[in-house]
Amino acid sequence: MNGKQAAGIQAVQEISDGMVVGLGTGTTVYYFLEALAEKVKLGLKLTGVATSQQTVELARKWGIPMKPLNSVQSIDLTIDGADEVSPDLDGIKGGGGALLYEKLVAVASKKRIWIVDARKTVKQLGAFPLPVEVIPFSWKQINRKLENRGLHPVLRTQKDGSPFLTDARHYILDLHLNTIENPSALANELDHLPGLVEHGLFLGMTDSVIIGYPDGHIERLERH
Known part of the structure; x- marks a missing residue:
């Protein structure tokens, strides 16, 4: 068992019968979905709301009942991954390109838990390139x-060199920053740039983080 698998399997313990559950995107979430599907086979009743088409397809393959976000009043709990997590439980997300839908599902959720392997924990955000989702036009x-603002954007492309397209048919610019001295100031700056749909700074947006280590043991951090 690796750290991602340990965190994903642990997160299934958070799900109880009848919940509406936000299902994140990414490699750690894959292990969570795999373990959740086993519980569903054994009779666990839930409704999933996916943050990406990739997650929709996995959930369907594994028999997890799904609804679109517009078909639920609210979400009881969302389990998602993160690309970086700081000591105060702020994060960067969007390495998989699902940041817009991940943020929309997160804000519709009563509780949010991130699952990560230990390598995703950092002292300061920014080494992972910060994704921003933008209008192609x-x-x-x-x-x-x-x-011009010194944020070093790079257009995310596919293997054939064409622009990467999100599920919402937008482009992604990855900002190569190395460190982010003031995440809230940067988030505010990006929030006010017309045509920039969403950014991957998730500040104050998780209640708990489950960290999995290579030897299979788990650490849990709570927002205070």
């Missing part, structure tokens, strides 16, 4: 503004 103008 004006991506070059937004890119130029970000460059």
